[in-house]
Amino acid sequence: MRPLAQCQALMAAVLASAAAVVSTSAPAQDRLGERAAMIETIKSHARSAPSAVEGQGIDPAVLEAMGKVPRHLFVPEEQRGEAYQDRPLPIGYGQTISQPFIVALMTDLINVGPRDVVLEIGTGSGYQAAVLSPLAAKVYSIEIIPELGERAAARLAELRFDNVEVKVGDGYYGWAAHAPFDGIVVTAAASHIPPPLVEQLAKGGRMVVPVGGPFATQFLMLVEKRRDGSITTRQLLPVAFVPLRGGRAR
Amino acid sequence: MRAGRLLPVALISAATLAYEVLLMRLFSIIQWHQIAYMIISIALLGFGASGTFVALARRPLVKRYSTAFAASAALFGITAVASFAGAERLPFNxxxxxxxxxxxxxxxxxxxxxxxxxxxxxxxIGLAFSRHPGQIGRVYAFDLVGAGVGALGIIGLLFLVFPSVALRYIAALAFAAAALAATGMARRRRFAAGSLWLAAAVVAVWLPPSFTATAPHMSQYKGLSLALDVPSAQMVEERSSPLGLLTVVASPSVPFRHAPGLSLANTQEPPAQLAVFSDGDGITAMTAYSGDPATVAYLERTTAALPYRMLARPRVLVLGAGGGEQVLLALRAGANIVDAVEINPQMIDLARNRFAKFIGGIFSLPHVHLHLAEARAFAASAGERYDLIQMPLLDSFSAAAAGVQSMHENYTYTVEALRDYLAVLKPDGIVAVTRWLRAPPRDILKLFATAIAALDADGVSQPGRHLALIRSWNTATLLVAKSSFSSEDVAAIRAFAAENFFDVSWVPGISASDVNRYNQLDQEYLYEGALALIGPERADFTERYKFNIVPATDNKPYFFDFFRWQALPELLKLRTQGGAAMLDWGYLILAATLVQAAIISAVLILLPLWLRRRALGSAVPRLRFGLYFFALGLAFLFIEIAFIQRFVLFLGHPLYAVAVVLAGFLVFAGLGSTLAARWVVAVGSGSAVRGITLAVVVIAFLAGSYLLALPVIFERLLILPDAAKIAIALLLIAPLAVFMGMPFPLGLGHIGACSEEFLPWAWGINGCASVLSAILAALLATHIGFTGVVTIATILYLAAPALLAGSWYRHDQRTSQGSISNLNRSRDKRNGPSRN
Structure with a gap:
């Protein structure tokens, strides 16, 4: 190859990657202020939800990740104005993109570390996977509805969440090829927890399941597999609510 | 006048009432059940507004009676279809x-x-009364017979066709009424009648089904919509009846695997299933069965399987057979005989015939008997012979979570119901009830309190020894034993729970160190609640709990109503953090509907009257007259709504209760009105107040007797066949309704005698009160029960005559020389339809 051509090719590659940087960083810079306000809301909620928040509030790394994900690109166009309000939004097919506060709690609860592999059942808009992406080594996500799964996969690829892999299929059997998982997030409602998912959870791993209707999370269920393989579950309320008047304030 | 001239009145009356009942059905499919009360108030609002309209525009309309009637009937036909089609397309969520x-x-x-x-x-209808003042009795007869036939006929029709098709027939009926009326027009009568008949035919036959179809507009968050979004999932069967729309869905690529309450220790995948959705929600599964009980072994790892640990070869009664999950469990657990009760004949047909092969013919096995009956009615007729009564989980978790059933009368979970069930158990028998577990707990604590109340009432001295409660992460099962649990029973319960990672929240001899092991709650409210409810702190705990966990009774059958006003501010403040999930929306929506209806009815009914107040004159003490008609509007609907709710138990389903009670009150109150009008003509309107006083005393006496007698009557007659129960219901309603039909026309006669101008006011105020009353009665019933609602109504009735009595002597004299004016009478008679 002639030097000039080489030079041109190099130039083109540089330009292309620069363009890629511009196209991916632009959305991340959009609506920064609203995202910062959203993080503040999450923090203030977290201060009053002692049950679901362990230790000193939500892990700053989780909040940092959420501060970088352009949530408005994960919601339908007509909902973009409300994207940073602390509320769930409809995304079609009877599904919702979860409330930011709930996303923060769930992400915080599974304690993701940089070497961890995480499985998500129910990709939906892809927002939860995007938040997990910078925190984990690899995120696998399964969506049952092809249109949602394909859309989310394309969106995540476009925004360069490169360590997220989405497939369309039945989440019941998990993703045995990549098991065990250090964390599992089950956002798709089920009458029971699929045994294969419990099986694919690593020892010391954590699974979180939000329980409730599409617009109202009742509680979060945390499934922990101890080092000895025993399973315990915990029900965590996203809110400090004591059902007994004059009862113990905590 | 030929009867044919009045046929359109009967037809339109039938169409209107049928439409009201049908709308409840349609909205239960596309939205949820609590919309039913809103439909009643919507209908009354339409009637009230029309009353004002006819009062104000009477003269020009009556002059062109046939044209106005035909146009109005045709507009009913058009809007009946178009309004629903429009409303179901609104993006309301x-x-x-x-x-x-x-x-x-x-x-x-x-x-x-x-x-x-x-x-x-x-x-x-209003026009017909205004047009035929001399024939009030006959117009009224056509109106009421039509209304009664409409309310009952729609029930029959819904057994034959889908609700969206029934809607078109109702519209066609209205066009037919319009066409008949058009034959009386002065000009162009052939053209008008011809085109209206054509419209009737077009609506009935050629209207595109998609126009009124419910399926595309069902809320996308209902279970059926969600299931159908899954690739390759498809509807394989659909059945419709007044009891509900059953939709069977097959999902070959992503199986349903419906098994609520399944233990985390389970490793078996449930076999293939077909899901049956009821009105698009409330899933029940039909599970493929080969005859080998090992394929359904996973069912033994659900909380509902607990009682089988203590019973050898039991005789089992399953209340709510559904797709047969509990029958499979019974078979797996080696039950001796299984009686399964199902209220919906179409569910029975699906399980026993259409999909019999798929579910392995379990309902045709020699020791399995499927009964078409309502749970309470079946229990009332059964002898003391069961070892186990299973009450499975049939409602969907999301329905329970959203509190959509909170205003729904439910007679399966009342204190009286539990006592009925305990009565048909053998001495060592057990009732097992499984419910979704919510955080913080509501259903389960209320159930626990209900069981204690039932055991107390049965004279059990230590109810705690008869109760056991275990929970998985999402369900809980309560056992109520007829005799106290033995120490072997307790050991079996503990062992079962430990094997399946279930927590024991109550068992005789439990201690604080036993609880909250596997599925940890912040605080073990179930155990603490059980402890408090069993001990002397019961009243204090119930009072301090932020949800209503007072046991449901037949008088207040609102098991799913957990709402307490005192918790509202806190929950609203926390609504974006999960507080919303703890609110019982059924109650709040009803309260909001009340406010909304009050505003709209004031705008539509009272405002036009106020604007025309000069024409109405101010010579009469409007306040007292107004209060009279307000009180009547409230009282009439209070009694009618309380009867509808109370008769749900007797007739077995809300829709039957609405249709029968509505039809009964319409016909017999109408009869009462006619009698009252004749009586006034005979004795002169001067004695109207005397007549009213007599009527309200009889009403008070009858209402009081019913409060005492109805529970006993229902208890005795619950086992009769449906047709007999409907006849008995009508017989019971008849005498009360006849007298309740009297005070309104008598009051109008009395007032018309002193101020004809006040009549539209009376009409409008009564309409407003009816609108509010329909909703208020439902709300009040959750607080003070039917007894309270009926008592208030009785007091209102008794107070009413005093509002009219007094210095009307002059006016009475003036008109006692003649009979009441035509206008008065036309008003009297319009009263009927406004009251349904």
């Missing part, structure tokens, strides 16, 4: 209201649309 109060705007828009058909239907 009840679940989103907490995040976006703007959604209430869509609700108001559906209100505005759905008022129209009722307005036009009522206008036809």
């Amino acid at each position: 009840a679940l989103e209201v907490v995040w976006n109060p703007g959604q209430l705007g869509w609700l108001a828009a559906s209100y505005a649309l759905l008022i129209l058909p009722f307005f036009f239907g009522a206008t036809c």
Whole structure:
């Protein structure tokens, strides 16, 4: 190859990657202020939800990740104005993109570390996977509805969440090829927890399941597999609510 | 006058009432059940507004009676279809209201649309009364017979066709009424009648089904919509009846695997299933079965399997057979005989015939008997012979979570119901009830309190020794034993729970160190609640708990109503953090409907009257007269609504209760009105107050007797066949309704005698009160029970005559020389339809 051509090719590659940087960083810079306000809301909620928040509030790394994900690109166009309000939004097919506060709690609860592999059942808009992406080594996500799964996969690829892999299929059997998982997030409602998912959870791993209707999370269920393989579950309320008047304030 | 001239009145009356009942059905499919009360108030609003309209525009309309009637009937036909088609297409999402109060705007828009058909239907009737003042009795007879036939006929029709098709027939009926009326027009009568007949035919036969189809507009958050979004999932069968729309869905690529309460220790995948959705929600599974019980072994790892640990070869009664999950469990657990009760004949047909092969013919096994019956009625007829009564989980978790059933009368979970079930157990028998577990707990604690109340009432001295409660992460099962649990029983319960990672929240001899092991709660409210409810702190705990866990009774059968006003401010404050999930929306929506209806009815009914107040004159003490008609409006509907709710138990289903009670009150109150009018003509309107006093005393006596007698009557006669129960219900309603039909026309006669101008006011105020009363009665019933509601109504009735009595002597004299004016009488008679 002639030097000039080489030079041109190099130039083109540089330009292309620069363009890629511009196209991916632009959305991340959009609506920064609203995202910062959203993080503040999450923090203030977290201060009053002692049950679901362990230790000193939500892990700053989780909040940092959420501060970088352009949530408005994960919601339908007509909902973009409300994207940073602390509320769930409809995304079609009877599904919702979860409330930011709930996303923060769930992400915080599974304690993701940089070497961890995480499985998500129910990709939906892809927002939860995007938040997990910078925190984990690899995120696998399964969506049952092809249109949602394909859309989310394309969106995540476009925004360069490169360590997220989405497939369309039945989440019941998990993703045995990549098991065990250090964390599992089950956002798709089920009458029971699929045994294969419990099986694919690593020892010391954590699974979180939000329980409730599409617009109202009742509680979060945390499934922990101890080092000895025993399973315990915990029900965590996203809110400090004591059902007994004059009862113990905590 | 030939009877044919009045046929359109009967037809339009039938169409309007049928439409009201049908709308409840349609909205139960596309939204949820609590919309039913809103439909009643929407209908009354339409009637009330029409009353005002006819009062104000009477003269020009009556002059062109045939044209006006035909036009109004045709408009009913058009709006009956178009308003529903429009309303179901509105993007209203009840679940989103907490995040976006703007959604209430869509609700108001559906209100505005759905008022129209009722307005036009009522206008036809109002015109007929104004046009035939000398024939009030006959017009009224046609009106009421039509209304009664409509309310009952729609029930029959819904057994034959789908609700969306029934809607078209109702519209066609209205066009037919319009065509008949058009033959009386002065000009162009052939053209008008011809084109209206054509319209009737077009609506009935050629209207595109998609126009009124419910399926595409069902809330996308209902279970059926969600299931059908899954690739290759498809509807394989659909059955419709007045009891509900059953949809069977097959999902070959992503199986349903419906098994609530399944232990985390289970490793078996459930076999293939077909899901049956009821009105698009409330899933029950039909599970493929080969005859080998090992394929359903996973069922033994659900909380509902607990009682089988203590019973050898039991005789089992399953209340709510559904797709047969509990029958499979019984077979797996080696039950001796299984009686399964199912209220919906179409569910029975699906399970026993259409999909019999798929579910392995379990309902045709020699020791399995499937009964078409209501749970309470079946229990009432059964002898003391069961070892186990299973009450499975049939409602969907999301329905329970959203509190959509909270205002729904439910007679399966009342204190009286539990006592009935205990009565048919053998001495060592057990009742097992499984419910979804919510955080913080509500259903389960209420159930626990209900069981204690039932055991107390049965004279059990230590109820705690008869109760056991275990929970998985999402379900809980309560056992109520007829005799106290033995120490072997307790050991078996503990062992079962430990094997399956279930927590024991109550068992005789439990201690604080036993609880909260596997599925840890912040605080073990179930155990603490059980402890408090069993001990002397019961009243204090119930009072301090922020949800209503007072046991449901037949008098207040609102098991799913957990709402307490005192918790509202806190939950609203926390709504974006999960507080919304703890609110019982059924109650709040009803309360909001009340406010909304009050505003709209004031605008539609009272405002036009106020604007025309000069024409109405001010010579009469409007306040006292107004209060009289307000009190009557409240009292009439209080009794009618309380009867509807009370008769749900007797007739077995809300829709039967609505149709029968509605039809009964219509016909017999109408009869009462006619009798009262004749009586006034005979004795002179001067004695109207005397007549009213007599009527309200009889009403008070009858209402009081019914309060005492109805529970006993129901208890005795619950086992009779449906047709007999409907006849008995009508017989019971008849005497009360006849007298309740009297005070309104008598009051109108009395007032018309002193101020004819006040009549539209009376009409409008009564309409307003009816609108509010329908909703208020439902709300009040959750607090003070039917007894309280009926008592208030009785007091209102008794107080009413005093509001009219007094210094009307002069006026009485003036008119006692003649009979009441035609206008008065026409008003009297319009009273009927406004009251349904």
